[in-house]
Amino acid sequence: MAVLDAFYHSLGWLWLVLGAGFFLAGTVALIRFPDVYSRLHALTKADNLGLGLICLGMAWELGWGRQSLKFLLIWLLALLAGSVSCHLVARFALRSGLGPDDPP
Amino acid sequence: MTATLFDALLALLLVWLGWRTVVSTNLFNAVVLFVIFGLLMVLCWARLGAPDVALAEAAIGAGLTAALLLEAYRDLTGNDPHHVHDVEDSPLRWPLAALCGLLFLGLVATGWQLAPPTELGETVHARVAESGVENPVTAVLLNFRGYDTLLEVAVLMLALLGVWATNGPHATLGSRQTLDPDSALIDAMVRLLVPMAALVCSYLLWAGAHAPGGAFQAGAVLAGAGVLLHLAERLQPLGTASTSSRALVTVGLFVFVAVACYPLVYGGRLLAYPDGQTKALIFLVEAALTVSIAHSLTLMFSGGRAFQRGRR
Amino acid sequence: MVGPIVTPLLVAPLCLLLPRRGLYPLHLTVSLTGLLAVVALMRAVALEGPLRYAMGGWGAPLGIDLLADGLSLMPLLLTALVMPPLTLYAHDYLDEDGDKQLNFWPLWYLLWCGLNASVLTADIFNVYVTLEVLTLAAVPLVVLSGGVEALRGAIRYLLFALLGSLTYLLGVALLFAAHGTLDMAGLAVRWAGDRLDAVGLALIVVGLLAKGAIFPLHIWLPPAHSAAPAPVSAALSALVVKVAFYLLARLWFWVAEPAAGAGLLLGGLGATAVFYGSLQALRQGRLKLIIAYSTVAQLGYLLLLFPLASGAALTGSLLQMIGHGLAKASLFLAAGNVIHVLGHDRVRDFAGVGRLLPTTWMAVGLSAISLTGLPPSVAFLGKWRLLEASFQQAQWWWVVVLVGGGLLAAAYLFRVLACAFVDDPAYPEVHRLPWSLTWMPLALAALGLLMGLFSAPLEALLLPGSPFAEAP
């Protein structure tokens, strides 16, 4: 049984590391990409996925229960907020005549 | 060991953010850095074992103050967000910096070997049972030191009266270039978030007695929903401060003062809740406080103009 | 004991809802209950000595206590005497703009509640909350008059007040870190006088100096007090800045045992305030600015209490506080009358005003007597006690400050009074003002003189609870 637990925990750690990796990718993208739209694109996608993985990793450690459901709720709310704000920023940028690749 | 490392990192990050907020040349950066500073503060309170304060800081400090600051930033820089505001600081910069550095060294020199005082903490924990609520912070806030909270609610009302005094209950603010109201996404978000905020608010209100939560946190969450509704044009701002909105603002203070004076009727002391009904009375006071806090904070965000339902 | 705090607190939300016409009986009830409560409290303290009221029945370290003793009764009495005439004056002075009225009365009553609460509390964190109530009630009142100058003055006032209260709060945090209790009596017992206490006290003193607009940190007072409407600037100058002095005296003598040199420093600040304020008042063109700078000067006298730490000095500074409060309130109301009638307050063009507003100028004369410290007034008694104390302590240089300040005060006030004797055909007949506008300034100034004659019971009240109880 101990092996299964060890494997179980290491899987948990794997999610956390992957999540952190996606956050790192998102931040690097934020710095590297030239214009608003690609930055928005990278930021929203990478961070949402990263957050999802971290929430999964945390819930993984706690097993089924109320806490894990709360983590799921956190992720869904963050998804909602992230996507709506991304949509608004993009629309505002488009409205104020920002072309695809001129700097913000 | 890793805990102190994390604390050291967090403290260092806080100081760096504070420094950048104060000295950054671009004003918009300063405001955004301050919002991040507020969010890190929430993490700091949680780290220091203060869930109530973390909740309040998240809802009020990081949430509402950020909304107020961004709104003020847009007003003060003439409505074009790309405006780079160069900073012209005062000539006597260096003597002031030296003075503040001296103050910092003085504070560090005095407070170096401080040990946290434990005696008052024990007395509070020992007597929480008599206070009628289990959560020690709510017990201190509404029962042991209820007088502080009574005056603090007066301060909140004063701030709103101040905003009315500056803008005048009828004054209309500058041109409001708010969100484009007819986009479907906002409708969906508002229809989902506002009921959830109301749910979280009522949970926080009820949980205040035995777990971290309480009137201020609940009121602030509801105020967040109010701000969202206001930005999304769901609340069509009224011209005059209607009597109903004025009544809503005063209900919290009124109920609290009435409950505080209730024991005076039969010879008790001010704010000494009668033994049997402490928990019920505290909940009544907290409910009234939540309503008037939420209403006051939303009104403060909208520049003091009252609301009624329906689109602009 | 709790009456003076709770009545205005209950009335404030009411004013927000009641129509303007219904407010007059409200003003009378609050004024009367306030006065009666303070008189009853004074009689109780005279009989049984200092009273301690445990809020919520919890007792000192856990809950918050209220303390009523000789020292806290003086500002309480001053508020109970000055606020009712100001309220009646404001009721007629502000009647033209309905919208302004809507906001004025709740702010006014919460200011009243803050004044009473900050003077009675015996808990240093609660002092921070009451100071915030005072600031956030006073600043909107300054803004209400609507001008850009009032707006600028109010913003400067708010920023200074926030700086002051945050420095004060840091001092409170340091003392709490050192001793673990927030109650003044507990702190007095545990006061160790080590470096931590000294820095905590220093921060608290700096915070209160900023709040009380005492010399180096007074920059916000003249623009704010001169731009505010007359009854508001009267309340601010006569009462709100006194609270900071009261708290300074309370923490300095009742709680801490500060080093001897520190008292001299504050005395020096007071002396420079007297001379700087008086010289500035001489230079000003507008009446309200003269009176505002005169406040900065007169606050300097109160600071002489700290180097001369004795019973006589305590009685002297408190009587001077009461005398100055009454005289300053009547002066600002008189200035309000002049602006109400002439539309401006430039002293150069005051020719013939004596004929135009006889009772107002009589009030200016009487309050000038008080401010310069001439015999019948309470302020004279206060200065006399301070002179007595400086002779006893053989610190004769404070005598120079007291007498010199009196002369300078006479200089800038008689410059204003002289206009009454210049006749001007343009204003032949007496101008009719509503009854409260004419008689309130006179009532306040006369009270300042009458109390000089009957101040024996006040002095007897002062000494029992104070640390100087044994010294005469």
Added chain:
Amino acid sequence: MSQLTLYGLAAAALFALGLYGLLAYAHLLRKILAVNVMGNAVFLFLVALGRTDPQQTNPVPHAMVLTGIVITVSATAFALALARRLHREVGAVDLDAQSRRGEALDSTQTEESGKS
């Protein structure tokens, strides 16, 4: 290096920074930001004091800080309303004496943003 010393140091540094920000800069929004930083610094010190031992924390500083946060947000909201009113009336964003008319400021802004 207990938590109290760490966060106490951070609080002292933030207080000094906030004081510097409040005194050194003329722009009103910067001053209000600096006041908030100072307030948060004092609250950080207070809650750090409440951390007696890992299991049990002293709730009194927490209640004090809760009251402080609400007071700070009220004061900030009021100060921002004043600053916006000053900008609307006079177009000035700082307190120096000469009150520049609104148009004068806007003209510099337009040509400034045009240039950048």
